[in-house]
Amino acid sequence: MSQDSRAFRDALGHFATGVAVVTVRDPSGAPLGLTINSFASVSLNPPLVLWSLDRASDRFEAFMKAEYFGVNILGGESQALSHRLSRKGDSCLDGETLRRGPHGVPMLECAIAHFECRVEQRHDGGDHVIFVGRVLDCGHSGHGAPLVYYRGRYRALGEAD
Numbered sequence: 001m002s003q004d005s006r007a008f009r010d011a012l013g014h015f016a017t018g019v020a021v022v023t024v025r026d027p028s029g030a031p032l033g034l035t036i037n038s039f040a041s042v043s044l045n046p047p048l049v050l051w052s053l054d055r056a057s058d059r060f061e062a063f064m065k066a067e068y069f070g071v072n073i074l075g076g077e078s079q080a081l082s083h084r085l086s087r088k089g090d091s092c093l094d095g096e097t098l099r100r101g102p103h104g105v106p107m108l109e110c111a112i113a114h115f116e117c118r119v120e121q122r123h124d125g126g127d128h129v130i131f132v133g134r135v136l137d138c139g140h141s142g143h144g145a146p147l148v149y150y151r152g153r154y155r156a157l158g159e160a161d
């Protein structure tokens with residue numbers, strides 16, 4: 001990695017984010033997950049969200065072919081799951097408790113909030129593809145602290161003074 005690229009990544013790392021797992025059913029019907037922190041809200045009316053996918057991801061084809069995806073916001077207890085789903089080739093959700101969303105997307109039972117989306121647009125985003133999704137169903141558990149990612153490490157949320 002060049003020095004400029006390192007500086008860019010380090011600077012981005014100062015933006016504290018939550019952590020989510022995007023879920024999808026691959027063309028064979030198997031549920032897959034990918035850890036992301038590029039999730040953001042876009043529009044309230046219509047309800048739109050976005051996230052970006054690395055073109056080099058081994059899950060790229062599955063997400064490019066899918067009409068629907070899920071965004072599962074992780075709580076503090078889901079650090080191990082987040083870590084596993086950020087490893088190359090480790091996208092399997094077989095060991096997780098899943099429920100089927102109203103539109104057939106595999107959703108994580110452990111999520112503190114969820115959004116089930118239909119792909120509205122895919123945009124070129126350099127070495128990533130930006131997915132804009134229309135939220136068809138959403139909800140939250142009403143409890144549970146979020147998992148936080150900051151400067152390359154998992155953190156817990158603290159109260160501001």
Ligand SMILES: Cc1cc2nc3c(=O)[nH]c(=O)nc-3n(C[C@H](O)[C@H](O)[C@H](O)COP(=O)(O)O)c2cc1C
Pocket residue numbers: 019034035036037038039051052053054056057058059082085086087088089090149
């Ligand atoms: C906290 C965190 C956030 C991440 N955010 C994204 C993201 O927004 N988009 C993305 O494509 N990859 C993101 N990744 C990387 C993927 O999770 C990881 O590269 C991928 O799962 C590795 O396998 P693959 O490259 O074969 O898909 C993130 C990883 C971590 C740990």
